[in-house]
Structure formats: C-alpha cells, structure tokens
Amino acid sequence: MSPEVKGQITYEIPDREIMSSGHLACPGCGAALAMRTCLKIMGPRTVLCVPACCWAVIDGPFPYSSAGVPVVHCAFETAAITATGVRHALDMRGVKDVTVIAWAGDGGTFDIGFGALSATAERNENILYICYDNEAYMNTGIQRSSATPVGAWTTTTPSQHPKEEPKKNLVEIMAAHRIPYAATATVAFPDDLTRKLEKAKAMTGFRLLHIFSPCPPGHKSVESDSIKISRLAVDTNVFPLYEVENGTHYTLSRQSKDVPIKEYVRLQGRFKHLNDQAIAAMQERVNREWKRLLKRIECSE
Amino acid sequence: MQKVLTGNQAVAWGVMCARAQVVSAYPITPQTTIIEEIAELVSSGRLNARFIKVESEHSAMAGCIGASQAGARAFTATSAQGLALMHELIHWAALARLPVVMADVNRAMAPGWTIWTDQNDTLSQRDTGWLQFYCETNQEVLDTILHSFKIAEIIKLPVMVVLDAFFLSHTAEAIDIPAMADCDAFLPPYQGDLIVDVDNPRAFGGMAGTDVYQEFRYLQQEGMDQALQVAVDVDREFRQRFGRSYGLIEKYRCEDAETVLVTSGTITSTARDTIDEWRDRGEAVGLLKMRTFRPFPIEMVREALRGVPKVGVIDRNICPGFGGIWAQEIKAALYDLDEKDRPAVYGFIAGLGGRDVTPITINEILSKTHHPEKTDRHLNWIELKA
Numbered sequence: 001m002s003p004e005v006k007g008q009i010t011y012e013i014p015d016r017e018i019m020s021s022g023h024l025a026c027p028g029c030g031a032a033l034a035m036r037t038c039l040k041i042m043g044p045r046t047v048l049c050v051p052a053c054c055w056a057v058i059d060g061p062f063p064y065s066s067a068g069v070p071v072v073h074c075a076f077e078t079a080a081i082t083a084t085g086v087r088h089a090l091d092m093r094g095v096k097d098v099t100v101i102a103w104a105g106d107g108g109t110f111d112i113g114f115g116a117l118s119a120t121a122e123r124n125e126n127i128l129y130i131c132y133d134n135e136a137y138m139n140t141g142i143q144r145s146s147a148t149p150v151g152a153w154t155t156t157t158p159s160q161h162p163k164e165e166p167k168k169n170l171v172e173i174m175a176a177h178r179i180p181y182a183a184t185a186t187v188a189f190p191d192d193l194t195r196k197l198e199k200a201k202a203m204t205g206f207r208l209l210h211i212f213s214p215c216p217p218g219h220k221s222v223e224s225d226s227i228k229i230s231r232l233a234v235d236t237n238v239f240p241l242y243e244v245e246n247g248t249h250y251t252l253s254r255q256s257k258d259v260p261i262k263e264y265v266r267l268q269g270r271f272k273h274l275n276d277q278a279i280a281a282m283q284e285r286v287n288r289e290w291k292r293l294l295k296r297i298e299c300s301e
Numbered sequence: 302m303q304k305v306l307t308g309n310q311a312v313a314w315g316v317m318c319a320r321a322q323v324v325s326a327y328p329i330t331p332q333t334t335i336i337e338e339i340a341e342l343v344s345s346g347r348l349n350a351r352f353i354k355v356e357s358e359h360s361a362m363a364g365c366i367g368a369s370q371a372g373a374r375a376f377t378a379t380s381a382q383g384l385a386l387m388h389e390l391i392h393w394a395a396l397a398r399l400p401v402v403m404a405d406v407n408r409a410m411a412p413g414w415t416i417w418t419d420q421n422d423t424l425s426q427r428d429t430g431w432l433q434f435y436c437e438t439n440q441e442v443l444d445t446i447l448h449s450f451k452i453a454e455i456i457k458l459p460v461m462v463v464l465d466a467f468f469l470s471h472t473a474e475a476i477d478i479p480a481m482a483d484c485d486a487f488l489p490p491y492q493g494d495l496i497v498d499v500d501n502p503r504a505f506g507g508m509a510g511t512d513v514y515q516e517f518r519y520l521q522q523e524g525m526d527q528a529l530q531v532a533v534d535v536d537r538e539f540r541q542r543f544g545r546s547y548g549l550i551e552k553y554r555c556e557d558a559e560t561v562l563v564t565s566g567t568i569t570s571t572a573r574d575t576i577d578e579w580r581d582r583g584e585a586v587g588l589l590k591m592r593t594f595r596p597f598p599i600e601m602v603r604e605a606l607r608g609v610p611k612v613g614v615i616d617r618n619i620c621p622g623f624g625g626i627w628a629q630e631i632k633a634a635l636y637d638l639d640e641k642d643r644p645a646v647y648g649f650i651a652g653l654g655g656r657d658v659t660p661i662t663i664n665e666i667l668s669k670t671h672h673p674e675k676t677d678r679h680l681n682w683i684e685l686k687a
C-alpha cells in the first residue's frame with residue numbers, strides 16, 4: 001500500500017520550443033527529450049553549464065548549438081561549480097532573472113563531479129542542478145558508473161560479471177545536505193517534470209532534479225521503447241517519482257503500480273544475461289528500497 | 302598611501318585595487334593569508350565581490366572560469382599541490398581565452414611535504430597558455446596584479462602572478478597603495494565581448510573538430526605574441542600614472558659586462574648586492590632579472606645578452622632529465638644569435654625546497670661563471686650536500 005498522492009494537477013507543457021532540431025542525439029535518447037521539456041518550461045532566460053557527457057556532443061559542434069540558450073561547456077567534474085561561478089558573475093552584473101542550470105550526466109554527478117556537487121549543495125549555491133541519468137558513461141561507450149544498477153551489463157562489467165553493487169542513492173545523499181529541493185523525474189511523465197521544474201524555478205538556493213533517461217544504445221533497447229521503459233521504471237518502483245523539501249520532507253509524486261520488474265528488465269538487453277533467480281533478487285531489492293522510501297514519506301508527515 | 306604589508310597582503314590589496322568581482326579559492330600554505338585577507342576585505346565591504354569558498358583548488362579555478370565566462374573579473378590564488386590539482390582547468394581557462402588572474406606563491410612540490418619556496422609548481426604549468434610574471438618585491442606584487450588584469454583583459458589570456466614563499470609572502474615591507482580613483486582610471490570595469498548573454502545565446506567551448514582546433518591554438522599563440530607589446534604598453538602606462546615600472550626583464554649593471562647572472566624572484570635582490578660588491582672591486586659583471594616567463598621575451602633576452610661572453614643562470618627549479626628550466630629557455634632564445642655574439646650559458650641549480658640562497662651562494666655561482674674552467678656548461682648543483 002502506498003500513500004495517497006496529494007495535489008496532483010495536470011500541468012500544461014508550453015508549446016514553445018527553445019531547443020532546435022538538428023542536435024546530435026541518438027534516436028530515442030531520453031536526455032534529449034529531457035532537455036527539450038526542460039527548456040520549454042525554463043524558457044530563454046536560462047544558462048546551461050554542461051560538462052563532458054553525451055550532452056556535450058548532443059548540443060552540436062563549434063560553432064553550432066541546438067540548445068537555444070547560452071551553453072557553457074565545462075570540464076567533466078565541474079558542472080556544479082562552473083554554474084556557481086556563472087551565477088555569482090551574473091549577480092555581480094545585476095542579472096537576476098536568469099536561471100543557471102548545471103546539466104550533467106550520472107558520471108559527472110555521482111562520480112567524478114561528486115565532490116564539487118556536494119560542496120556546492122552544502123553552500124546552498126543558487127543554482128538548479130539537473131542530472132540526466134542514463135546509468136552509465138555513455139559518451140565514452142557504456143562503462144559502469146555508480147549510477148549503474150546492480151546486475152547490469154556495461155563494457156566494464158561484462159555479462160559474465162555484471163555490476164555487483166547497487167546504484168548509489170543520489171537523492172537521499174543530496175537530501176542529507178538539507179538542500180531546499182531535490183526531486184526525481186523522468187521523460188515519460190512530462191507533466192510531473194513540468195511541475196517540478198516550475199517549482200524549482202520559483203525557488204532559490206540549491207535545487208536538484210534527478211531525471212532517469214533511457215538510452216537505447218547503452219541499455220540495448222529499442223528506440224521506440226524509451227518512453228515505455230521510462231514509464232516502467234516508475235511503475236515497477238525501480239525509479240519512484242518523489243520530492244524532498246529541505247532535505248526532510250518527502251512526498252511521493254505518483255502512486256505505485258507495483259508492476260513486476262521483469263516487465264522493465266526484459267525490454268533492455270543490458271539485463272538479458274539475468275536468470276529468474278537474479279531477477280527475483282533484483283525485485284527483492286526494489287521492494288526493500290520502496291518500503292524504505294514509504295517510511296521516509298510517512299516520517300515526513 | 303603607504304602601508305606595511307606582507308607579499309600575501311599585497312596580493313589581496315592588489316585584488317581590491319583591481320575591483321575583482323568573483324574570488325574563488327581554497328587555502329594552502331603559504332598562500333593562505335592571501336585569501337584570509339581577501340575574506341576580510343570582502344566582509345568589511347572594502348571589496349565588493351563574491352568569495353566562493355570552494356572545496357578544492359580544482360573547483361577554485363572552475364569557479365573562476367564560470368565567473369569569467371559570465372563576464373566577471375575573477376581571481377584565485379594557490380600554491381604547489383593546489384596548482385597541480387588545478388592543472389586541467391589551467392589549460393581550460395587559457396583555451397577558453399578567459400582573463401582570469403591567479404597568484405601563485407611558489408612552493409616546492411611534495412613529497413616530502415614542504416611549504417618552502419621553489420619554482421617547480423609554476424614552471425611546470427609552462428605549456429598551459431598562461432602568462433607568468435615573477436615578482437621581486439611586495440610592491441611589485443601589488444603592481445603586477447593590477448598590470449595583470451589589464452593585460453589579461455586586452456589579450457584574452459589568463460595571467461599568473463608568482464611570488465616566493467615566505468621571502469615575499471610572509472615578509473612585510475612598506476608599500477605604496479595606489480588611490481582607488483587612480484586604479485579605476487588605469488583599470489576600468491571589465492567589459493567582455495564574448496560572455497554569457499541570454500539575449501545572444503552562444504555555446505562556449507563545445508566540440509572542436511580537426512577543421513578548427515589548430516586555428517584555436519594559432520589564435521592563442523597570436524594572443525601571446527601580442528602580449529609582449531601589450532605588457533610593455535601597460536607597464537609604460539603604469540609608470541605614467543604611478544611612477545613605477547618593471548619592464549618584462551631588467552638589466553642591472555650590465556654595461557660592458559663580461560659575465561651576466563640571470564635570476565628570477567627574490568634571488569634577484571640578493572644577487573643585486575653581490576653584483577654591486579663585484580662591480581666595486583672593478584669586475585665587469587651584471588645581472589639580468591627575468592620578470593616574464595610567458596610569453597618568453599626572446600628578443601629582449603637576445604638583445605640583453607648579445608655579445609656577453611659568459612652567462613650564469615640560477616634555477617630554483619629542476620626539470621629532471623634535463624636541468625634548470627630558465628637556463629633551458631635562455632639557451633633556446635640565444636641559439637639563433639651569430640656564434641660570435643652567442644654567450645656561453647652555465648646552468649646552476651640552487652635553493653630547491655626553500656634552501657637559502659645567500660650572498661655566499663651567489664658568490665659561488667658568479668665565480669663559477671666568471672672563471673668557468675671547472676664549470677659544467679650545462680648543469681651545476683650548488684651547495685649540494687654529500
């Protein structure tokens with residue numbers, strides 16, 4: 001049984017397109033879709049700081065850019081602090097009505113950029129940090145990151161020895177920094193993403209959005225299944241949609257459907273080596289984590 | 302206004318005189334008192350700036366890069382391990398053509414852990430595209446900070462201002478603090494033309510294919526070439542306004558010199574005394590102070606040393622597997638002189654890890670250069686313990 005989801009309103013997604021076509025994303029890329037939706041809501045008075053990741057490529061080669069807003073490319077581990085520098089410079093120049101977004105992959109967030117991310121959160125810098133999570137280093141050809149789920153194949157966790165460690169829980173770690181806002185989202189639920197972006201946009205201080213982003217070449221899935229996979233990630237409780245305010249107030253954004261994770265796993269070649277027993281173990285882990293989340297939500301009330 | 306300041310305070314006051322807008326820095330001995338002083342200046346409102354108290358030097362430089370890209374005058378300071386940790390971003394700032402200014406208090410690299418001065422930290426950033434100025438006095442430190450922002454913003458390349466640990470950083474001298482109005486006239490607010498602007502969205506630093514990257518490097522080198530003249534012009538303008546001038550290099554008592562010592566940093570001050578003593582004894586010796594390492598003032602060095610029979614270069618650094626770094630650069634600069642004008646260059650390694658370079662040390666080096674019969678042409682270790 002899961003708690004009632006309150007205040008669910010359908011959000012209207014603006015028609016406007018800030019990002020242009022002609023970008024370099026692969027077909028079915030969740031990260032491109034996430035950006036498109038994000039920019040529709042954030043609008044043109046936005047600056048993106050993008051470290052090394054697929055999005056450093058997707059935006060296009062010099063002198064092109066598909067984002068439609070300023071893009072400050074930055075070193076792999078520096079999205080959070082580069083955005084911080086941009087924020088302070090804009091403040092010093094009196095430019096206050098611009099949102100500065102650090103837009104990084106899971107590698108740049110969970111791993112190499114984690115020190116700078118944690119420090120930036122601790123100082124409660126006035127930026128919006130968005131991690132689009134495709135659960136591996138995709139830019140460099142699908143190597144494991146600490147966001148790769150247990151059991152997954154990557155080029156550095158071959159199917160004979162798939163990843164043994166569970167995915168790091170980013171939102172919990174960030175919530176422990178007691179930042180004003182942390183939330184999960186994914187591309188199959190653009191209305192939920194819209195609501196969270198609007199909420200984050202209206203806040204000041206350090207805000208973090210963790211967006212699960214299917215990646216057909218990296219997950220070995222069919223391009224046209226990306227939305228389905230994104231939806232199933234939520235409906236199986238693999239990637240629940242929730243928010244944390246001030247690090248302690250947890251709210252669930254979407255009721256659980258308790259779909260067996262087998263449905264989710266079978267659409268992705270990265271899990272194809274898993275036998276029934278392994279999938280059952282995965283299911284158990286998901287159930288445990290889900291219960292833990294529900295407890296946090298309960299405690300928040 | 303005269304004030305007694307340490308070298309590190311002089312850096313901070315220079316940053317205040319330059320009205321830096323974003324400071325992003327992390328503490329390390331012997332740089333620490335720079336950022337403590339800046340914290341004071343910012344919290345007392347004397348410097349209207351944001352001070353981002355980052356978790357590492359890597360982030361210190363990245364914060365400066367973000368701030369500079371978004372149009373703010375940005376500053377940081379570090380030493381040794383901190384500079385090395387920044388390395389990736391040091392390249393980044395220069396290739397992004399950002400006018401960041403950084404002070405580095407020279408400190409020898411670990412291990413063993415040491416906080417004392419030598420130049421290996423900054424000299425090993427040679428190929429990053431930063432200008433580098435080495436200072437001799439606290440006044441020169443403050444003045445060079447002001448010069449540096451001006452030069453950086455004209456040529457769109459970052460500048461490193463280098464001072465010796467303790468000999469400058471923690472030693473106080475009476476120095477002249479220029480009036481803010483004069484500083485403002487010398488260094489107007491930063492007006493970057495290629496900065497973050499939501500009304501004119503651009504991507505900065507995106508993918509560069511084989512069709513463009515080499516041209517980026519060419520333009521960077523062109524910036525360095527321009528920097529030579531710009532630095533001379535800025536030094537001249539500074540002299541007109543403030544009455545002090547340093548040059549990119551300085552010749553000291555080099556008239557008809559048979560032997561010239563080449564120095565940088567605080568060793569220069571000690572060497573001046575030694576040269577004076579030798580001159581008083583009627584010996585034809587002189588001194589060349591290297592203030593500028595990048596861009597390397599090749600023509601100026603050639604002009605200064607052309608026809609000098611013997612040159613001794615004191616290196617408070619070592620490029621293992623080759624020798625002293627300044628010696629290497631000086632030799633390269635002199636190579637194209639006609640053979641009859643080309644000095645014999647003797648390299649000396651001294652003062653590593655902060656070991657004192659005293660008048661005795663310099664006397665030995667000068668003697669070995671002036672009477673080089675038993676001196677190695679390439680590499681001589683001075684006061685090496687057995």
Ligand SMILES: Cc1ncc(C[n+]2csc(CCOP(=O)(O)OP(=O)(O)O)c2C)c(N)n1
Nearest residue numbers: 052053054076105106107108136137138139
């Ligand atoms: C310091 C550094 N180390 C390694 C790399 C190589 N590199 C570039 S992108 C990348 C992986 C990015 O992974 P992630 O952040 O998950 O983004 P994705 O490519 O999956 O979108 C790596 C390892 C780099 N650019 N910089």
Ligand SMILES: [Mg+2]
Nearest residue numbers: 105106136138
């Ligand atoms: Mg990734």
